Amino acid sequence: MEKILAKIALRTKRPDASSFLNRLTRIRYLIFGREADKGLIYKAFIYLILIDAAYIYLKPVLHMVTTMVKNGSDLLDPSVNWIPNAIYLGNLQEAWTWLKYPQALGLSMLLSCSVALLQTCSCAVAGYAFARLKVPFKSVLFFFLLLTFIVPLQLTVLPNLVFARVTGVLDTIIPIIVPAIFGLGLKGALFVIIYRQFFSTQPKELEEAARIDGANVYKVFLRVMLPLAKPAILVVFLFSFVWTWNDFYLPSMYLSNVETPPLSLGISRIATMLRDQAELSGPSIFTEPISMATTFLMILPPIVLYMFAQRWFIEGVERTGLVE
Template identity: 50%
Template sequence: MRTILSDAKGRRFLTKRRIRQARNLVLGKEINQGLVFKLILYAVLIITSYIYMNPMLKMLVKMVMNVKDLVDPTVTWVPSSIYLGHVAEAWKLLNYENSLMISLFIAVSVAVLHCISCGLAGYALARLDVPFKRTIFFLLMLAFIIPPQVIILPTIMVYTKLGLNGHLITLILPSIFGFGVKGALFVVIFRQFFMTHSKSLEEAARIDGATALKFYFRVMFPLARPAILVVFLFSFVWTWNDTYYPRMFLSPTGDMPLAMKMTFIDTALGQFIQNGGFPEYMAEPIKMGASFLTILPPVLIYLFAQRYFIESVERTGLVE
């Protein structure tokens, strides 16, 4: 009798243990360790990735379709052959070599100047006892509220008086002073980063007789590589994709960056179609090719700098 009872208890114990193991496998000891949570997480990630990647994939497929595939409704994702004529046509319409050099010159210049000017401002707000520092920081935060449309007319008037309207320098000049919403954001990024460092470095430099500027350029600026990388990439991509300021300051008949060229591609394609250059259904793949050529440089930069960019964001204090 005792043997039977002990066997029954043993079986109940094994059953409970197996149920507990199965529950831990499905639900997990913690909510983020179970199979159900992981399946839901991966489903959300796959769906979100598809939402973002679907337009990119359609763009890549459409721009390499030949004429036969374009008029065939059964061809959606896999073209019968790779045709690069649409990309070549978009290259000509964008005047790609010239526009690419202009975009790179503007974006790199603005990004470098933002790193210098906003780095100095962020260091001053984080480490120096400057007069009215709280008021200055409040005004800096206020810059996020003021839209660029409010100050665009006075800016155009100033540029016109200086004889700069229509020149590429008008797109670079604001970054020298950390002007606008972008400058305010980058100053905050540098300020948050510099506030994470100990003041012992600064005190040691003062004992050695170093001035604030010397200490900044010799010690703090080299240590700010994570913040510099974040600001550089943000500024580069922001400037590369900007079409508002080029429309305001540059002439539509002069040299233009790629993003602004894209805004006129519909007009150029319409003229070609009216003049009998190609049929109307050829316009969409040419637009896709132009879009691909426009976003290609930032995508390549991000692919190479992705790892360092993510590490830099974590070290700047933005995710705290």
């Protein structure tokens, strides 16, 4: 490329051939870059991919928000697509009432926060044991841990459901919370693996120095290793919170008869009610806006949580090795 530019500059037969060559070189560096990932063409390609990916994920959310604030005339007007002529909050109020939103939100927050906190603590202990401690038959135990990750939840829910009915804890949140105390529950095995991966990358000199100072295994874990695991703790907590918040299967098994269910189960009940009403009295133009409003009320708390924890969450994902 340099030779071609030099020939072009010489053929111009101008006294400032060298300056012309320098300008062409700068233009080349601007377009292609000094390195493969520094030029405008590469950056334009990357931004094109990012914009396409963002559009794919944001379009359903934008459609949901714009649909739930449309009134009857906007819903019947085919020319109104994205921007309604007027903001109508009646659909949102209707969804709020049907969901019994304050009570359902409180139950969902209690359930998700309890499971997330318990899994964050218990899985940290199990992950540290698998990564650092010399435990007999540790490989066999880790194999069984992987089995709990591989075996579908539907295969074990029936005996758990029978046990919950026999012990009298059915229609309570106890059958969902108790497994999290022992590092089980929803995706518990994955959280243990995340902690194991993080603790395995820490230098052994830290533990050796703590043991020289007289620290036992509990003090090493609590005072040395656990403070270093803040990125993994944040990742596990957010994953556990969001997955428990969005989980429909376990609440439908254990909380099917409660008067005010969690939000994940409440929107399913509202969808059933709307479908029954459509079968009895015919379809309504407000069916879709109310469904969109109930979905928006459910996803709003995780979105707010992610807005505040986004920076630390991304840093935690990188430091725990999930992107490798």
